[in-house]
Amino acid sequence: xxxxxxxHVARSTVRPNSETTRRTPMRTFLHTDDGVTIDSxxxxxxxxxxxxxxxxxxxxxxxxxxxxxxxxxxxxxxxxRAFARHGAVVTFSFRGHGxxxxxxxxxxxxxxxxxxxxxxxxxxxxxRVVTVGFSMGxxxxxxxGALYRQDRQDRPGGEGxxxxxxxxxxxxxVSVSAPARWYYRxxxxxxxxxxxxxxxxxxxxxxxxxxxxxxHRRWNPVPMSPxxxxxxxxxxxxxxxxxxxxxxxxxxxxxxxxxxxxxxGELWLEPGMGHAENAAGEExxxxxxxxxxxxxx
Numbered sequence: 001x002x003x004x005x006x007x008h009v010a011r012s013t014v015r016p017n018s019e020t021t022r023r024t025p026m027r028t029f030l031h032t033d034d035g036v037t038i039d040s041x042x043x044x045x046x047x048x049x050x051x052x053x054x055x056x057x058x059x060x061x062x063x064x065x066x067x068x069x070x071x072x073x074x075x076x077x078x079x080x081r082a083f084a085r086h087g088a089v090v091t092f093s094f095r096g097h098g099x100x101x102x103x104x105x106x107x108x109x110x111x112x113x114x115x116x117x118x119x120x121x122x123x124x125x126x127x128r129v130v131t132v133g134f135s136m137g138x139x140x141x142x143x144x145g146a147l148y149r150q151d152r153q154d155r156p157g158g159e160g161x162x163x164x165x166x167x168x169x170x171x172x173x174v175s176v177s178a179p180a181r182w183y184y185r186x187x188x189x190x191x192x193x194x195x196x197x198x199x200x201x202x203x204x205x206x207x208x209x210x211x212x213x214x215x216h217r218r219w220n221p222v223p224m225s226p227x228x229x230x231x232x233x234x235x236x237x238x239x240x241x242x243x244x245x246x247x248x249x250x251x252x253x254x255x256x257x258x259x260x261x262x263x264x265g266e267l268w269l270e271p272g273m274g275h276a277e278n279a280a281g282e283e284x285x286x287x288x289x290x291x292x293x294x295x296x297x
Contacts, residue, residue: 024044025041025042025043025044026041026042027039027040027041027042028040028120029100030092030116030117030119030120031116032095032109032112032113032115032116033112033115033116034109034112036095036100036101036102036109036112036113037100037101037102038092038093038094038095038100038101038113038116038117039070039071039092039093039098039099039100040071040090040091040092040093040116040117040120041071041080041090041091041092042088042089042090042120042121042124043080043084043088043089043090043091044088045083045084045085045086045087045088045089058087058088058125058126058127058128059086059087059088059126059128059129059130059292059293060087060088060089060090060121060124060126060128060129060130061083061086061087061088061089061090061130061131061132061289061292062089062090062092062114062117062118062121062129062130062131062132062170063076063079063080063083063089063090063091063092063132063133063134063137064092064094064110064114064117064131064132064133064134064137064138064140064141065091065093065094065097065134065137065277066134066135066136066137066138066177066276066277067104067106067135067136067193067212068097068206068210068211068212069093069094069097069134069137069277070093070094070097070098070099070100070211071091071092071093071098071099072093072098073098075277075278076091076277077091078277079091079132079134079277079280079285082282082285082286082289083132083285083288083289083292085286085289086286086289086290086292086293087130087289087292087293088121088124088126090117090118090120090121092113092116092117094110094113094136094137094140095109095110095113096212096213096214096215097211097212097213098211100113102213103213103214103215104212104213104214104215105215105219106136106197106214107136107139107140107143107182107223108219108223110136110137110140111140111143111144111147111223113140114131114133114137114140114141114144115144115148115168116168118131118144118148118167118168118169118170119167119168122167122168123167128171129169129170129171130170130171130172130173130174130292130295131144131145131170131172131173131174132174132176132288132292133173133174133175133176133178134176134177134178134276134277134280135176135177135178135179135248135275135276135277136178138175138176138177138178138179138226138276139175139178139179139226141170141173141174141175141178142173142175142178142226142229142230142233142257143223143224143226143229144168144170144173145170145173145229145232145233145236145238146224146229146230146232146233147224147229147232148168148169148170149169149232149236150169169236170236171236171237172236172237172238172239172292172295173233173236173237173238173239174238174239174241174288174291174292175226175238175239175240175241175257176241176242176276176277176280176288177241177242177243177246177248177249177275177276177279178226178240178242178249178253178254178257179226179248179249179253180225180226180227180249180252180253180254180256180257180260181225181226181227181253181256182222182223182225184249184253186250187247187248187249187250188247189247189248189275190248190249193248196214197214200216203216226257227256227257227260228260230257230260230261230265231260231261231262231264233261233264233265234261234264235264237266237295238261238264238265238266239265239266239268239288239291239295240254240257240258240261240265240266240267240268241254241268241270241280241284241288242254242267242268242269242270242273243269243270243272243273243274243275243279244269244270244271244272244273245272245273245274245279246273246274246275246279247274247275248275248276249275251269254267254269255267266291268287270284
C-alpha cells in the first residue's frame, strides 16, 4: 500500500547490541511486512547503562502516536522525552503520516507498522519492550498485543497477512485514550473525524491540513476490535489509561476494555484529563514510565 511518498534512507549498519548502537540516537526508514516505509527515530534515553550488564536488561518504550500525529510533532517528542527518563525510546510515524509512506487505514494495517518498530527495537539490543499507544495508537497497541505473542509465531485466525510474530511481541502494553469499539460517532469530535476519513473533501483537508494521507478504501474485512483484542493479550501486563474529560471517547470505552481484561489488566481513570498525548501531563507520563519499569520484564 506504499505510495512512494517517503524517500529511502539506508538502515544503520551498526552491529546490534554494540555500545554504539545502544547509546547513539539514530533515524531511519523501516519496512513493514506489506512493504511500507516507516519513518522511525531511536533515542537511547537518559538511563546510564552498566557495561557489565547484559543487554537483556535494557528497557525500551515503543510509542504509537494518535491519528494525525507523526514522529516530529511537539506532543510526540514531549512524550518521548518523558519516557527517555526511564529507558530508551523508539518513536515512528504511522503509514500515511508525516514522512512515512503509504496511506492511513486508521488503525487496521497500522499494526504492521508497530510490529516493524518493535522488531527494530529488539535488533538494537533491547529485550524488554513496552508498547505505549495513544488514541488510534492505543487501539493499535491493543491489537498488536493480541496478534503478536511470544508464545506463537503467527497471528491468530482471520487476520494473518504474512506477518512474522517472532521478535515483534511486546513485554507490556499501555493503551491511553483508546476506543473500545469501531465506528463510534457519539461525540462531536468523532463525528468530525468520521467526516475526515469517509468523505473525499475530508481526506483532502486531512492531507493538506494535517499531513495525513488517508486510504479511500473501507475496511474489508473489518479488523478485530480493541475490546475483542484485550482478552488475547494475557498474560502480558496491560495498563489502560483514560481521562474523565476525554472529548472523543467517554468512560464507557475504558470500562469496557477493563472488563474484557479482567484480572489481567489495570485501569487508571485520570481526573481532569482530556484526550491522548496533548492531555497527558508530565506526572502521568512518569507514572506510566514507572509502571513500565516494574512490569516490562
